[in-house]
Amino acid sequence: MGPWSNTTSGRLALGYSWCRPTRTQYGFRNRELGLRGWLAPAGWNGGLPPISLLALVGALVPLFVKRRLVHEKRERQRESAAAYSAENQE
Numbered sequence: 001m002g003p004w005s006n007t008t009s010g011r012l013a014l015g016y017s018w019c020r021p022t023r024t025q026y027g028f029r030n031r032e033l034g035l036r037g038w039l040a041p042a043g044w045n046g047g048l049p050p051i052s053l054l055a056l057v058g059a060l061v062p063l064f065v066k067r068r069l070v071h072e073k074r075e076r077q078r079e080s081a082a083a084y085s086a087e088n089q090e
Contacts, residue, residue, distance in 0.1 A: 038053045
């Protein structure tokens with residue numbers, strides 16, 4: 001019969017070994033490749049940085065900028081509230 005045998009429901013069935021992911025597909029080896037590749041500019045194809053590095057930077061930079069802007073706005077509000085309360089106490 002083989003791995004493509006019909007099941008009772010009429011669909012084709014694959015054997016477990018045919019669809020099981022291998023260690024190199026989802027294992028520790030691929031997790032290390034991204035960081036190693038990011039830290040080695042000499043290995044970048046055509047001198048261009050990896051797309052995953054660009055995506056990470058593109059996601060983190062706006063978050064840090066927004067955090068800084070919110071922090072500065074809150075500081076200005078605290079300063080103006082302190083100045084207003086100092087004016088009204090006199």
